[in-house]
Amino acid sequence: MTTDVRKIKTERDIQAAFLQLLVDKGFRQITVADVCGTALISRSTFYAHYLDKYDLLDQMVARYSALFAQRVSVRFQQMIDGEIDALVHSLLADMAENRHAIQILFTVHEPEADLKANFDQMLFKEWQTFIKEQPLEIKAPVDLIAAMGTNVQMTLIDWAVQHGEVSITAVSEAVDTIRKAVLLQITPAKKD
Amino acid sequence: MTTDVRKIKTERDIQAAFLQLLVDKGFRQITVADVCGTALISRSTFYAHYLDKYDLLDQMVARYSALFAQRVSVRFQQMIDGEIDALVHSLLADMAENRHAIQILFTVHEPEADLKANFDQMLFKEWQTFIKEQPLEIKAPVDLIAAMGTNVQMTLIDWAVQHGEVSITAVSEAVDTIRKAVLLQITPAKKD
DNA sequence: GGCTGGGTGTTCGAAAAGCAACAGTTTACC
DNA sequence: GGTAAACTGTTGCTTTTCGAACACCCAGCC
Numbered sequence: 001m002t003t004d005v006r007k008i009k010t011e012r013d014i015q016a017a018f019l020q021l022l023v024d025k026g027f028r029q030i031t032v033a034d035v036c037g038t039a040l041i042s043r044s045t046f047y048a049h050y051l052d053k054y055d056l057l058d059q060m061v062a063r064y065s066a067l068f069a070q071r072v073s074v075r076f077q078q079m080i081d082g083e084i085d086a087l088v089h090s091l092l093a094d095m096a097e098n099r100h101a102i103q104i105l106f107t108v109h110e111p112e113a114d115l116k117a118n119f120d121q122m123l124f125k126e127w128q129t130f131i132k133e134q135p136l137e138i139k140a141p142v143d144l145i146a147a148m149g150t151n152v153q154m155t156l157i158d159w160a161v162q163h164g165e166v167s168i169t170a171v172s173e174a175v176d177t178i179r180k181a182v183l184l185q186i187t188p189a190k191k192d
Numbered sequence: 193m194t195t196d197v198r199k200i201k202t203e204r205d206i207q208a209a210f211l212q213l214l215v216d217k218g219f220r221q222i223t224v225a226d227v228c229g230t231a232l233i234s235r236s237t238f239y240a241h242y243l244d245k246y247d248l249l250d251q252m253v254a255r256y257s258a259l260f261a262q263r264v265s266v267r268f269q270q271m272i273d274g275e276i277d278a279l280v281h282s283l284l285a286d287m288a289e290n291r292h293a294i295q296i297l298f299t300v301h302e303p304e305a306d307l308k309a310n311f312d313q314m315l316f317k318e319w320q321t322f323i324k325e326q327p328l329e330i331k332a333p334v335d336l337i338a339a340m341g342t343n344v345q346m347t348l349i350d351w352a353v354q355h356g357e358v359s360i361t362a363v364s365e366a367v368d369t370i371r372k373a374v375l376l377q378i379t380p381a382k383k384d
Numbered sequence: 385g386g387c388t389g390g391g392t393g394t395t396c397g398a399a400a401a402g403c404a405a406c407a408g409t410t411t412a413c414c
Numbered sequence: 415g416g417t418a419a420a421c422t423g424t425t426g427c428t429t430t431t432c433g434a435a436c437a438c439c440c441a442g443c444c
Binding site: 003005033047051 | 420421422423424425431433
Binding site for chain 2: 390391392393394395396400401402403
């Protein structure tokens with residue numbers, strides 16, 4: 001099996017070095033030699049783990065995308081139900097380990113690897129299907145409202161990733177107000 | 193020669209883990225398995241580098257002792273000359289890299305490995321020879337005054353290690369006052 | 385007493401990582 | 415346009431590290 005500590009450690013080191021370099025000089029400027037240098041890793045070892053720097057980025061983006069994918073539905077439901085406190089809280093709990101990496105990867109936008117775009121896309125689909133399930137006839141275009149909802153959520157996620165654990169009540173209220181405004185477009189007015 | 197990155201990295205990891213564990217549970221409670229566990233190192237690898245945990249401690253203490261030994265005379269002279277600002281400054285500059293380790297090792301007092309005792313001993317010898325070189329007949333026992341001087345310096349070093357870079361003027365003045373009092377015991381009163 | 389569990393220190397073959405050299409490609413500059 | 419420098423992947427061989435087993439010791443416990 002893959003229980004060899006060495007593999008885990010070198011991949012850990014490579015990825016940490018990569019994130020560091022993303023901050024320092026940006027993806028385009030990074031060379032494989034750079035990564036190996038700051039990770040204290042041999043170049044031949046790098047190629048034993050990744051095809052090239054694009055593959056490295058891909059794998060990292062894929063990993064965090066998958067992580068997010070596991071929870072999208074839950075988070076989406078929390079948003080719909082107005083459990084903003086719970087949403088922010090569980091978001092931060094999940095990310096406690098990964099916040100740093102996600103924060104950095106959010107700044108990278110490559111055609112084939114864009115974590116923020118992936119998150120966005122997943123949420124957008126959730127909104128689309130949610131809206132279409134609504135019994136009411138709605139006047140505004142589905143995709144417009146879906147985009148609105150997605151943006152509210154992405155903004156919240158971005159904020160959470162940037163700020164980590166902070167007192168949340170003010171945030172919750174602000175998000176909640178906007179959330180209601182969006183939902184009003186697709187559901188009958190009701191008491192919350 | 194021995195420029196294999198792996199050796200450097202594992203020793204780095206082992207020593208970092210060891211320092212961590214010293215803080216967490218203290219030297220006596222540490223097992224080799226502990227060190228390997230937190231360093232993500234195989235036990236057989238540990239024994240390729242060190243005989244046992246005592247050897248590990250020894251080597252670390254020896255290293256920082258040697259580092260200090262290189263500079264003792266200079267530092268001592270700075271003290272005698274009342275260049276307290278310069279003393280604290282160069283002390284911190286030297287230790288920038290090692291302050292953390294030294295701070296922790298200062299808390300470990302094993303019969304055969306005691307960094308603080310080593311520092312103390314080196315300074316004490318400097319004071320002894322310095323006092324004996326003085327032309328004046330002195331009334332107080334040499335070792336008493338030597339111990340006094342050593343203590344002033346050790347206290348300063350301890351403070352520097354704990355606090356790192358801080359605004360220093362108040363410290364300088366305090367130390368300078370005491371320093372003069374000690375020197376007055378062995379030299380004729382003079383204008384500074 | 386005997387037994388168990390956790391610690392030590394050693395060994396060995398297998399796996400991973402290192403290093404150095406390679407040809408091929410891009411980049412930068414005169 | 416040409417050349418030097420830097421970067422890329424790849425390879426063969428060496429060194430280090432790993433994991434798992436071993437016997438041993440010692441402390442606590444039934």
